[in-house]
Amino acid sequence: MKGSFFKRITLFLLTNLAVVAALGIVARLLGVESFLARQGVGLNLPALLIMSAVMGFAGSIISLLISKPMAKWSTGAHVIDTPRTEAERWLVGTVQRLAQDAGIGMPEVAVYDSPDMNAFATGAFRNSALVAVSTGLLHGMERDEVKAVLGHEVAHVANGDMITLSLLQGVLNTFVIFLSRVVGFLVDRFLNRSEDGEESAGTGPGYFLTSMVLQIVFGIGASLIVAWFSRRREFRADVGGAQLVDPNAMARALNRLRMQQGEPSLLPSSMRAFGIRGEGMMALFASHPPLEQRIQRLVDGSWRN
Missing domain, CATH: 3.30.2010.10 (Metalloproteases ("zincins"), catalytic domain)
Incomplete structure (x- = not known):
């Protein structure tokens, strides 16, 4: 519920990045990006935005569509027919x-x-x-x-969490690709000018190197937003589990996670029992909120608010 969810989200993000990177390579080989950076005219922003959206949403949608077979393969899960x-x-x-x-x-x-x-x-x-x-x-x-x-x-x-995550990732991909190309174009225009003074940008090594590096940097920033979204949805899933089954059972399950990790129980002795695994990630990159917060919300009833 936590460790496996983290692995699944990581797998989704890596697949998304691989697809986006592959599409970017294809676009460059086909000369699409050179067409968008028209010499002497400037960067074709509307066309670049469309290309960014196509590449960005293609990466997230493909990742979503193959999420089930990838999850089965990565965990060795056996479907019970x-x-x-x-x-x-x-x-x-x-x-x-x-x-x-x-x-x-x-x-x-x-x-x-x-x-x-x-x-x-x-x-x-x-x-x-x-x-x-x-x-x-x-x-x-x-x-x-x-x-x-x-x-x-x-x-x-x-709650449609994987679908919503994919849509969010598509939007973030779009802006990551778009902004990295725009900044890359500006850097290349500054570094690369033709001898007659006419700007020649968007086709030189400065553009490709800058856009590649910035796509990674902006991608890391986007992952912070994805992680924040994941933490919010995890709270919602806790609420769903509490409504469908029992909030005390949900709290006991989360508490077992803490004890499995060697941490002290947060529940009274009458509720100490079972758990679902957690993880020790940096707070901003964590796909799940702290177990203490999740357990407390279930115990004090604030999950109903």
Whole structure:
């Protein structure tokens, strides 16, 4: 629910960057960017914006469409077509009931081999998503806590978090590509002038080098926005899990994460039990809010506000 979600978001972002980079290379090989920087006229801003939007949204949409197969491949998740054990039957039945309560289509249900207690949900469409749990979670937690985790993941699907993330990433990609090219053009115009005084910019090495470096720098800045968005949506998924199942079970599940990491429990002894894995990332780049905040919201009831 946390570590796996972080890995999934990282995989999504890396795929997005790879697609955008590939499209940028193709555009340069085809001479598109040279056409946009017309010598003696200046930078064709409307055309550049259109190209940036096409490249930016293509990267995020392709990443979204392949998110399910990439998640299965990266975790080795096995989709349960026909439940073979009582635990698998319970798992599929629970996801089915939660999906009905949330008003979404039945997701694919998968299990992947990992001792860590974790789960994730992904997919391009609300009615054909994927919900996967680790063997550590399925066999190491009580049923009501596992159900709370599943409610959290189903809430991610019902809230359309991956779709919204992709749209946000597409917008950010657009501005990253656009601004990096504009600044690259200005730098190249300053560095590269023809002997007769006529500006010749947008075709020299200064343009390509500057735009490449700035695309990385601006991309890092964009990742901060994506991380902030992810933290907000995680709170919403906690609310969804609390509404679909039980806020106390959700809090106990999160508390187990802290104890799994060797941190002290934040709950009274009567509530100390189970968890979902967390991560120690720098605050600004963290895809999840601190576990302390998430648990506190569930315990004091502020999640209802």
